Amino acid sequence: MPPQPPRRRYRRLTVIILSGLIAALTAGAGAALLLVHQHVRQLAHPDAHSELWQAYQLRAELERSLNSARQVLAGKSDSDALATRVEVLASLLPPLRTTPVYNYLVVPRPEVQVTLETIQHLSDAWLRRAPWGQPAAAKVLAGEMLRELPPLLEPAHELVVVTNIALTNYMDAERQDLQRAFNLLAWVLFGLGLCSVLLALRVIANSRRKLQLTQRLHDLNQSLEQRVEQRTQELSERKALLRYILDTSPSDVALLSDEDSRAHYVSPRLLQRTGIHPDEPFTLHRLFDDPDEEARFRQSLTDHGQLDSWETRLAGNPAYWAIVWARKMEVEGRPASLVWSFDINQRKAMEQELRLLATTDPLTGLQNRHAFVKRGVALLKSAQRYERQCAALMLDIDFFKPINDTHGHAFGDAVLQAVAKELTQGLREVDLLGRLGGEEFAAILPETDLQQALQVAERVRNSVQALSFTSEDGSRVRLTLSIGVAARREGELRLEDLLARADRALYRAKAGGRNRTETAPGL
Incomplete structure (x- = not known):
């Protein structure tokens, strides 16, 4: 050369x-x-x-x-x-x-x-x-x-x-x-x-030709660099925006691989709720409080490819109620599951409180009239179905209005609470006790015949009679109960019929001088 x-x-x-x-x-x-x-x-x-x-x-x-x-x-x-x-x-x-x-x-x-x-x-x-x-x-x-x-x-x-x-x-x-x-x-x-x-x-x-070719190549390179830079910036901004949306979302989000224990993304709030360190493996098994619930959730997600509004308890410290959604998807060509949830613990607590308020007498803590009647109907139907004994008590505090008028409503409320406590202690756990209103109470006694019901009535009447209260003026106040007892008749399905007979027995007890127990004919 x-x-x-x-x-x-x-x-x-x-x-x-x-x-x-x-x-x-x-x-x-x-x-x-x-x-x-x-x-x-x-x-x-x-x-x-x-x-x-x-x-x-x-x-x-x-x-x-x-x-x-x-x-x-x-x-x-x-x-x-x-x-x-x-x-x-x-x-x-x-x-x-x-x-x-x-x-x-x-x-x-x-x-x-x-x-x-x-x-x-x-x-x-x-x-x-x-x-x-x-x-x-x-x-x-x-x-x-x-x-x-x-x-x-x-x-x-x-x-x-x-x-x-x-x-x-x-x-x-x-x-x-x-x-x-x-x-x-x-x-x-x-x-x-x-x-x-x-x-x-x-x-x-x-060379002029080399200049033209070089200038053209330079222009192409510049355009390519601008496009790459613009595309890179757009992808970066979208990724940052997506992470910001997920991190600030009120829902807890997790994107989990279906092939291994790798998590593509877990929101910080979900890690905090579950107590899992960011470096630890995060799987569906660690998300659910109940392993059986996790198995049902996984199977349903596999069968349908998506789940909506799945209400369950999630693992945490402590465990909490949540509504969960899930979708099957692909990430980088591999199967994955997108799961997001919303904490409903506060809603559950409010529901429980509303149920309690709807069924409980706020003063005595006993069943209110509505709850008593609803459960009493079920007990009576069960007794009829299995041909078992069942009895009802109607209880009324004697001369309660003068107590209220003389010593005030606060004193009267304390008397009602004390009587409710004595009645609760005098009955079994299987017995149904409720306050129907004012100073009137009622009880349903399953697996109890008329004689057994009389014994229960006399026991609670004596326990209430033993109560003693001291009013603000220093005077002693004692109470007595009048009680009506009725046993279920064969074929009697209506709770109001059983309670009506017990109520008529109660009026006989009051007419007979109060502080006594009267019975209604059983058959």
Whole structure:
């Protein structure tokens, strides 16, 4: 191969040098773009730099917890409300204790960590003693909170101020880093442009055709880079938006692989409810409180490909009621299950409370008239079906209205509660006892004939007669009962017929002088 002319070698060497510089500057531009992109993502992340809001929420939660404690002691709030406040207070501390933002303070403020450690220590101790459904424990804990929380309000306010200063310093440092990254990118792009111009001039000097081809290739490369950058940015923004939507959704979400124990995504709230560490395997088996329920859920999801409004108990500390939805799908070409749930524990508690209010007399705690009649009809039908004995008692406190008129309704309520307690203790667990209204009570006694019912009636009448009350004026008040007893007749299916006969026996007892038991004919 003949040696190249010196001028041609010089031009080739120049092209090689310029190409090397362009390659180096392109790599530098890519690195600078990556650095700028990382800073921009960090500043634009929806959960970034929330320390000031968290500090403010902590200060506000101290006030709310203090107010809840006062309401508990004043009897205006229940124990569950106080336990909820304790859990909320404890959940606000971890982000502030682990954030590096306080490292940006010009002058160290150790009192910040002291305040956080003090609140952490108190919230951990209170969380272990969270008085769910324990009114007495709630009052003890409320008294302790009233002693411990007020001294922390001022340090908590200082914590907000210090967090604001630290976050300002941190943002200043971030802005300076971003400015330096932009400056680096500008110089690299300037150098890249200069070398490109020189190379273009060299190419123009060598050949017009090479210039046209190089210019066309350059244009295509620029268009491709812009498209790749635009597409990358769009994908990144969509991914960040999707994660933000999932993290802030009121539902708990999990995307689980069907082939192994790998979880593609689990929302932070669901991890917190189940007590599972983010590094631990997360599967459907760990989500359900009952393994049999998990097996039914998995089978139904396999059969139908989707599930809607599946009401069940999920694992947690403690376990809780939830409505669960699920869909079969593919992630990266592999089968997966998308599961999301909504906590309905509060709704379940309200339903239970409503059921209790609908069936219970609020003063005595006995069955109210509606619940008594409903259960009494079922007991009577069962006795008829299996041809078993059954009896009814109608009980009325003698001369109760004068007691109310003389000593007041509060005294009368205490008398009714005491009588209800004696009646409950005098009957069996299988017996049905209810307050029909005022001073009138009724009982259904399964597996009991007329003579046995008379014995029960006399026992409760004597126990009530033994009661003694002291009124506000110091006088002693005693009670007596009039009781009517009736046994089920063969073929008698209507509860009102049985109660009517017992009621007529009750009126005979009252007409006969009260404080006595009368029976209705059994057959």
